[in-house]
Amino acid sequence: xERPIFKPIGTPTEELDTPALIIDLxxxxxxxxxxHSFFKSNVGAQVRPHVEAHRSPAIAHKQLAAGGTVNxxxxxxxxxxxxxxxxxxxDIFIAKEIVTIQKIAHMCALAQHCKIxxxxxxxxxxxxLSEAALFNNVTLHTVVDINTAQNLCGVEPGLPAVNLALxxxxxxxxxxxxxxxxxxxxLEKDSGQLSQLSKKWIQPVLDTRELIExxxxxxxxxxxxxxxxxxxxxxLAGVTEVSPGSYALMDxxxxxCRPQFIPAAKVMATVMSHPEPQLALxxxxxxxxxxxxxxxxxxxxxxxxxxxxxxxxxxLVFSDGQSEVDLGDKVLxxxxxxxxxxxxxxxxxxxxxxxxxxxxxxxARGRYR
Amino acid sequence: xxxxxxxxGTLIKDLDTPCLIVDMDTLxxxxxxxxxxxxxxxxxxxxxxxxxxxxxxxxxxxxxxxTMGGVCAAKVSEAEVMVDGGIHDVLVTSQxxxxxxxxxxxxxxxxxDMKVVIDDPRNLRLISAIAQENKVTIGVLIEVDTSMHRAGxxxxxxxxxLAKQATDLPGIDFKGVMSHQSLLGKPDRETRFIEGxxxxxxxxxxxxxxxxxxxxxxxxxxxxxxxxxVAADMPGITEVEGGTYALMAHSNDYMEDYDIAVxxxxxxxxxxxxxxxxxxxxxxxxxxxxxxxxxxxGDLKIKVEGLFDEHIVLRSxxxxxxxxxxxxxxxxxxxxxxxxxxxxxxGIRDGKVEAIFxxxxxxxxx
Numbered sequence: 095x096e097r098p099i100f101k102p103i104g105t106p107t108e109e110l111d112t113p114a115l116i117i118d119l120x121x122x123x124x125x126x127x128x129x130h131s132f133f134k135s136n137v138g139a140q141v142r143p144h145v146e147a148h149r150s151p152a153i154a155h156k157q158l159a160a161g162g163t164v165n166x167x168x169x170x171x172x173x174x175x176x177x178x179x180x181x182x183x184x185d186i187f188i189a190k191e192i193v194t195i196q197k198i199a200h201m202c203a204l205a206q207h208c209k210i211x212x213x214x215x216x217x218x219x220x221x222x223l224s225e226a227a228l229f230n231n232v233t234l235h236t237v238v239d240i241n242t243a244q245n246l247c248g249v250e251p252g253l254p255a256v257n258l259a260l261x262x263x264x265x266x267x268x269x270x271x272x273x274x275x276x277x278x279x280x281l282e283k284d285s286g287q288l289s290q291l292s293k294k295w296i297q298p299v300l301d302t303r304e305l306i307e308x309x310x311x312x313x314x315x316x317x318x319x320x321x322x323x324x325x326x327x328x329x330l331a332g333v334t335e336v337s338p339g340s341y342a343l344m345d346x347x348x349x350x351c352r353p354q355f356i357p358a359a360k361v362m363a364t365v366m367s368h369p370e371p372q373l374a375l376x377x378x379x380x381x382x383x384x385x386x387x388x389x390x391x392x393x394x395x396x397x398x399x400x401x402x403x404x405x406x407x408x409x410l411v412f413s414d415g416q417s418e419v420d421l422g423d424k425v426l427x428x429x430x431x432x433x434x435x436x437x438x439x440x441x442x443x444x445x446x447x448x449x450x451x452x453x454x455x456x457x458a459r460g461r462y463r
Numbered sequence: 464x465x466x467x468x469x470x471x472g473t474l475i476k477d478l479d480t481p482c483l484i485v486d487m488d489t490l491x492x493x494x495x496x497x498x499x500x501x502x503x504x505x506x507x508x509x510x511x512x513x514x515x516x517x518x519x520x521x522x523x524x525x526x527x528x529x530t531m532g533g534v535c536a537a538k539v540s541e542a543e544v545m546v547d548g549g550i551h552d553v554l555v556t557s558q559x560x561x562x563x564x565x566x567x568x569x570x571x572x573x574x575x576d577m578k579v580v581i582d583d584p585r586n587l588r589l590i591s592a593i594a595q596e597n598k599v600t601i602g603v604l605i606e607v608d609t610s611m612h613r614a615g616x617x618x619x620x621x622x623x624x625l626a627k628q629a630t631d632l633p634g635i636d637f638k639g640v641m642s643h644q645s646l647l648g649k650p651d652r653e654t655r656f657i658e659g660x661x662x663x664x665x666x667x668x669x670x671x672x673x674x675x676x677x678x679x680x681x682x683x684x685x686x687x688x689x690x691x692x693v694a695a696d697m698p699g700i701t702e703v704e705g706g707t708y709a710l711m712a713h714s715n716d717y718m719e720d721y722d723i724a725v726x727x728x729x730x731x732x733x734x735x736x737x738x739x740x741x742x743x744x745x746x747x748x749x750x751x752x753x754x755x756x757x758x759x760x761g762d763l764k765i766k767v768e769g770l771f772d773e774h775i776v777l778r779s780x781x782x783x784x785x786x787x788x789x790x791x792x793x794x795x796x797x798x799x800x801x802x803x804x805x806x807x808x809x810g811i812r813d814g815k816v817e818a819i820f821x822x823x824x825x826x827x828x829x
Contacts, residue, residue, distance in 0.1 A: 096826035097540035099563055113828045128717040170773045190773065191732040193788050198481040214786060215733050244822050245735035246774050249740050367582050367614035373612045377557065381803045382828040386751045405513065405799055406537045406557055407613055419583055422560045433772055437747050437804065440826055460465040460806050462481050462748045
């Protein structure tokens with residue numbers, strides 16, 4: 095468990111113990127407002143926030159309260175679904191194939207508390223889900239997972255997807271909900287290019303929808319798109335819901351492509367050593383910022399960058415040879431990849447106007463199963 | 464937090480996944496190596512708890528032998544977990560730059576022998592002031608930068624100056640010098656000995672310079688997994704800060720006497736194309752710093768091709784032998800980063816769950 099010193103509400107941000115995960119409430123609310131206002135006035139698709147990126151029921155409640163949603167959320171694992179079910183969410187889409195008997199039994203138990211929808215890409219798995227649903231006297235809603243850009247899980251669009259959808263409609267204990275793909279993230283700054291690529295990957299899913307409906311079957315749910323292209327995916331006729339996740343807290347990875355969102359999650363670190371004029375060592379390394387996919391960015395000091403991270407240290411280097419920080423100073427880092435950073439913390443220090451406003455738990459941290 | 468705590472005795476094939484498992488025989492083998500290496504040497508192990516984050520597992524090495532009886536901790540919060548877990552001699556290997564952190568250290572010093580590294584006279588004076596207020600004595604070691612261009616003094620004269628101040632300040636007990644070194648890639652034994660001796664000698668040179676001023680140096684704490692054998696017979700070194708050796712990682716497999724004890728058990732959830740299998744664990748749980756992918760156990764025809772948030776992609780030569788529901792084991796390229804993402808070790812012996820260890824210092828960043 096993280097063992098920070100809990101300071102009183104109202105404590106100035108710079109007096110918090112470090113490393114600390116800091117959430118700027120104004121930026122978070124701006125991001126949620128920006129995306130949800132698009133969907134509130136959208137005639138087609140609605141938003142189903144993917145909560146894996148932040149793992150926080152408090153943030154997920156704000157997302158649903160902002161409107162334009164399907165009144166449900168998406169998660170990646172059954173144990174994440176458990177946390178959000180306990181926290182009052184009644185419509186949870188597990189956007190990943192669930193195959194172990196323990197997890198399937200757990201999912202059936204959750205289905206007695208809330209509506210559970212799950213991704214499927216295999217007929218044998220569908221049979222196992224059906225047997226478990228019947229045994230537990232519940233209904234599992236299933237979605238055909240369609241592979242497009244990612245080459246991860248999923249059946250191919252067209253006939254393989256149609257056949258799996260047909261099988262779902264004929265399987266007891268199973269309610270065919272629809273089809274999904276995740277084609278992202280497409281990190282593309284040019285809006286024309288982004289639009290073209292998004293349509294290229296989503297169109298086969300829309301074509302598949304038509305093929306299924308020609309069989310006389312209603313496709314209630316067509317899920318595609320994310321933070322990278324929510325307004326494009328959300329405007330395509332036939333897409334019913336979009337599951338963006340990163341938009342709420344944002345990270346540096348999406349920053350240039352999605353300038354309408356502000357990084358709301360930072361890690362505050364302290365200078366612990368200043369051994370050379372241009373070099374300061376921060377008390378925040380790989381374990382506290384999650385630099386697997388890229389080093390964090392120091393937005394407050396244009397001359398400075400994190401040139402390396404070791405397990406417990408961040409190397410803050412000033413390019414003009416003279417550091418602008420001293421021993422004990424606080425430095426805010428913007429994580430490159432949000433999901434890997436949030437999952438390292440148990441607590442979010444929520445701040446407004448430079449003062450601690452709330453401490454939220456990262457309730458679904460470490461929920462990999 | 465993960466709340467998976469399977470029944471003791473559960474067969475490994477019946478475990479739900481992903482989960483972090485520790486092979487108890489391998490852990491004991493690694494601990495036995497250290498106990499025998501340091502049985503009759505002046506140098507003893509001071510195991511680094513940042514790699515295992517469990518006092519229960521740290522105490523196993525102390526009982527097995529070869530140690531000086533205490534551990535290292537990277538952070539003061541990690542040190543608290545170790546002291547609470549019954550370890551009474553802890554060296555904090557990072558500078559503690561704030562009053563909050565030093566106050567925590569000083570209060571631990573009422574229950575345990577606490578030491579911390581320093582590299583700046585201002586930090587030393589702050590520790591002295593807070594130690595005095597709290598009526599405790601803090602042991603300090605001067606960190607020497609040898610190879611990492613990280614924290615630590617750069618010249619022996621800086622070390623001498625700090626040692627003089629440490630000796631004069633109230634609330635401070637000057638103990639000695641400390642360094643940590645790294646060597647990239649997979650060096651052979653000869654390279655390890657040449658480079659290890661060269662780096663650790665830089666730390667010993669600072670010790671000599673301080674002693675030349677008439678200040679006794681009691682502790683030289685240096686060395687790590689790749690120098691366990693190098694440090695064993697270097698005169699002047701008193702303790703080695705090995706961490707990775709206990710559980711190991713595939714990036715360190717050039718240390719042939721030590722085997723990988725910690726692995727992630729995963730299940731195939733999809734076989735969408737003929738030579739592809741997708742597993743139920745990704746970068747969140749496995750860690751992949753600097754792009755180093757995890758390695759899969761067993762069949763050499765299967766390779767890890769990619770790591771996504773919560774998926775892993777396996778690729779085989781020819782038809783994929785793994786089917787949906789099959790389990791496989793993965794070892795990470797960096798052991799401590801991976802352990803820090805889990806709440807429990809599931810201890811396995813003879814294919815069954817023998818013990819479950821809470822990773823109590825997981826997330827102890829503060």
